[in-house]
Amino acid sequence: MSTIDSVLTENRVFPPADAFVGQANISGRAAYDAMCAEATNDPENFWARLARENLSWATPFTRTLDESQAPFYKWFDDGTLNVSWNCLDRHLENGNADKTAIIFERDDGTSERVTYRALHARVAQFANGIAALGYKKGDRAIIYLPMSIEAVVAMQACARLGVIHSVVFGGFSAKSLQERIADVGATLVITADEQVRGGKTIPLKPAVDEAFSMGGCDAVTNVIVYRRTGGNVAWNEGRDRWMHDVTAGQPETAPAVPVEAEHPLFILYTSGSTGKPKGVQHASAGFLLWAQLTVKWTFDLKPDDVFWCTADVGWITGHTYIAYGPLAAGATQVIFEGVPTYPNAGRFWDMIARHKVSIFYTAPTAIRSLIKAADNQPDHHPDKYDLSSLRLIGSVGEPINPEAWMWYYKNVGGERCPIVDTWWQTETGGHMITPLPGVTPLKPGSCTLPLPGIAAAIVDETGGDVELGKGGFLVVKRPWPAMIRTIWGDPERFKKSYYPEELGGTYYLAGDGANRDTDGYFWIMGRIDDVLNVSGHRLGTMEVESALVAHPLVAEAAVVGRPDDLTGEAVVAFVVLKQERPDGEEAKAIAKTLREWVGREIGPIAKPKEIRFGDNLPKTRSGKIMRRLLRVVAKGETVTQDVSTLENPAILDQLGKAL
Ligand code: WT7
Numbered sequence: 001m002s003t004i005d006s007v008l009t010e011n012r013v014f015p016p017a018d019a020f021v022g023q024a025n026i027s028g029r030a031a032y033d034a035m036c037a038e039a040t041n042d043p044e045n046f047w048a049r050l051a052r053e054n055l056s057w058a059t060p061f062t063r064t065l066d067e068s069q070a071p072f073y074k075w076f077d078d079g080t081l082n083v084s085w086n087c088l089d090r091h092l093e094n095g096n097a098d099k100t101a102i103i104f105e106r107d108d109g110t111s112e113r114v115t116y117r118a119l120h121a122r123v124a125q126f127a128n129g130i131a132a133l134g135y136k137k138g139d140r141a142i143i144y145l146p147m148s149i150e151a152v153v154a155m156q157a158c159a160r161l162g163v164i165h166s167v168v169f170g171g172f173s174a175k176s177l178q179e180r181i182a183d184v185g186a187t188l189v190i191t192a193d194e195q196v197r198g199g200k201t202i203p204l205k206p207a208v209d210e211a212f213s214m215g216g217c218d219a220v221t222n223v224i225v226y227r228r229t230g231g232n233v234a235w236n237e238g239r240d241r242w243m244h245d246v247t248a249g250q251p252e253t254a255p256a257v258p259v260e261a262e263h264p265l266f267i268l269y270t271s272g273s274t275g276k277p278k279g280v281q282h283a284s285a286g287f288l289l290w291a292q293l294t295v296k297w298t299f300d301l302k303p304d305d306v307f308w309c310t311a312d313v314g315w316i317t318g319h320t321y322i323a324y325g326p327l328a329a330g331a332t333q334v335i336f337e338g339v340p341t342y343p344n345a346g347r348f349w350d351m352i353a354r355h356k357v358s359i360f361y362t363a364p365t366a367i368r369s370l371i372k373a374a375d376n377q378p379d380h381h382p383d384k385y386d387l388s389s390l391r392l393i394g395s396v397g398e399p400i401n402p403e404a405w406m407w408y409y410k411n412v413g414g415e416r417c418p419i420v421d422t423w424w425q426t427e428t429g430g431h432m433i434t435p436l437p438g439v440t441p442l443k444p445g446s447c448t449l450p451l452p453g454i455a456a457a458i459v460d461e462t463g464g465d466v467e468l469g470k471g472g473f474l475v476v477k478r479p480w481p482a483m484i485r486t487i488w489g490d491p492e493r494f495k496k497s498y499y500p501e502e503l504g505g506t507y508y509l510a511g512d513g514a515n516r517d518t519d520g521y522f523w524i525m526g527r528i529d530d531v532l533n534v535s536g537h538r539l540g541t542m543e544v545e546s547a548l549v550a551h552p553l554v555a556e557a558a559v560v561g562r563p564d565d566l567t568g569e570a571v572v573a574f575v576v577l578k579q580e581r582p583d584g585e586e587a588k589a590i591a592k593t594l595r596e597w598v599g600r601e602i603g604p605i606a607k608p609k610e611i612r613f614g615d616n617l618p619k620t621r622s623g624k625i626m627r628r629l630l631r632v633v634a635k636g637e638t639v640t641q642d643v644s645t646l647e648n649p650a651i652l653d654q655l656g657k658a659l
Pocket residue numbers: 270315316317395396397398399400421422423424425426427447510511512524526527533536537538
């Protein structure tokens with residue numbers, strides 16, 4: 001059954017257990033309703049109260065929201081604070097210095113614990129080290145590191161100085177790295193010799209060297225290298241330095257530079273429907289507030305919890321729910337270097353048991369692959385492990401199909417743990433629509449209701465409200481503190497992408513289609529633009545197309561998504577070569593070459609699952625590629641739509657056949 005079909009027939013409801021409600025940070029529907037009412041009636045006071053109660057300010061703010069330049073909203077803008085101080089120093093002052101901040105588990109199963117005191121010292125030393133190299137507030141640093149304590153240290157050290165970081169996922173290619181270094185105008189790059197995943201080492205520093213060789217990186221004066229494996233790396237004297245040399249001899253305390261609330265904390269690149277990935281810019285105070293609050297609200301964090309978010313710090317989930325939120329909230333968290341299936345499919349469950357994880361947050365794609373793996377490796381089925389420490393489990397990144405939800409609920413959550421299916425985006429900074437575990441009756445496949453203060457709604461193409469039960473565009477009608485501030489270097493694109501005139505120009509357009517049922521629950525139906533969601537990662541079809549046409553053999557390419565049981569969506573590419581259409585072994589060989597090419601241009605996640613060759617692409621008489629038809633063809637279905645506007649209808653038969 002397809003996700004959409006099963007979602008629309010889903011009618012199971014799982015109310016929260018009384019025991020959970022009794023102890024929850026937000027407890028019961030009345031408490032939620034009261035918060036929503038406060039936020040609706042007087043949003044400025046609502047947010048101001050939360051910002052005063054939850055953050056430590058260097059200079060208290062007096063202005064809550066400045067809408068004068070909307071949609072370039074400013075929050076708390078005459079206040080100053082330091083994000084790293086809020087994540088570290090204040091826990092030392094609160095008597096939590098010896099609390100474990102991070103349990104880091106390496107790929108090989110060994111682990112290490114770091115207290116808040118020790119983490120603070122390491123961040124201070126590294127901050128002092130990069131300050132000694134001349135880095136200061138407003139500079140931009142690219143971070144290209146594996147999952148590690150050092151990744152958190154690097155991010156926090158930047159925040160401590162007001163250096164704006166841009167983390168690039170370690171799975172992205174040298175080319176993607178180079179584009180980001182150049183676009184953000186980085187003067188510092190922080191990387192590692194190699195990363196270790198699933199028993200294999202994967203080079204990182206060589207990708208940095210390759211990025212430099214492509215040009216556009218001249219502003220970078222230092223490349224700091226964390227020695228993870230001791231593997232051989234080329235060395236550029238004068239530019240490259242080891243991380244341990246940068247920190248050696250540095251004091252274990254460092255000033256936390258107060259920055260304006262709106263000072264950019266980071267820029268994180270994400271795919272859009274057109275052109276190059278966009279640099280989503282987040283502000284310091286608003287982002288931090290929401291990161292901390294949602295950890296307490298959605299995850300119901302308590303002092304004794306052990307929190308584990310399995311995301312990579314290269315994605316927004318790793319920013320909000322590893323590098324900042326849990327630390328701001330004073331949590332103990334697990335950080336994992338490796339992959340869920342190494343050394344076997346029980347790795348996650350074994351880690352939950354060993355570290356007594358109580359809150360577990362992962363992606364549907366991981367759940368789906370572990371369902372399959374548990375079938376193949378019955379010895380590593382979750383029921384072979386002691387998962388009794390869990391009290392709450394979460395999902396993020398893509399719609400979770402009800403079947404996977406039920407498996408997760410039964411086999412991992414023991415029918416005892418609420419599942420928080422959290423809808424949000426790189427641009428939203430933190431959770432937006434999600435169950436509150438002590439409030440919301442759960443429906444498998446629904447992200448349920450907006451958090452207090454989040455004015456989510458569904459509208460039609462003119463911005464008008466649609467009635468419950470009818471689908472439409474997911475929007476947010478009022479600004480919120482953690483929202484994207486702009487696209488780095490391209491404010492016009494920010495306005496056009498997220499605040500389109502067609503909807504009136506005042507609603508944030510998420511880019512997702514959604515439905516609301518008669519209980520007001522949101523059901524996300526997927527992207528409405530040319531953005532794919534592959535294993536919970538966003539990928540622009542245009543990005544993959546540009547990568548393909550950059551290959552000397554390719555004349556033209558069209559890329560679409562196809563539903564996939566494992567990855568949610570899979571990339572299917574239709575390619576016209578400059579030479580004659582290949583078939584047989586030749587076609588297979590060229591397809592392989594092109595897949596690898598895309599892997600090098602963007603990263604392995606962008607490799608098309610399938611490539612089909614045609615003499616042409618289905619186009620209208622005006623030359624527009626009909627992707628709608630290609631989506632049907634990619635699924636192996638017969639086109640039943642009207643094709644009379646097509647210049648060359650016969651091409652559909654040719655493209656309908658797999659290699
Ligand atoms: C897109 C955002 C949120 C952090 C990770 C992804 C999809 C995200 C859900 C969910 C259905 C979801 C949306 C959204 N998405 N969470 N719980 N249910 N869809 O961040 O890379 O910025 O992608 O992921 O389509 O727009 P991202």
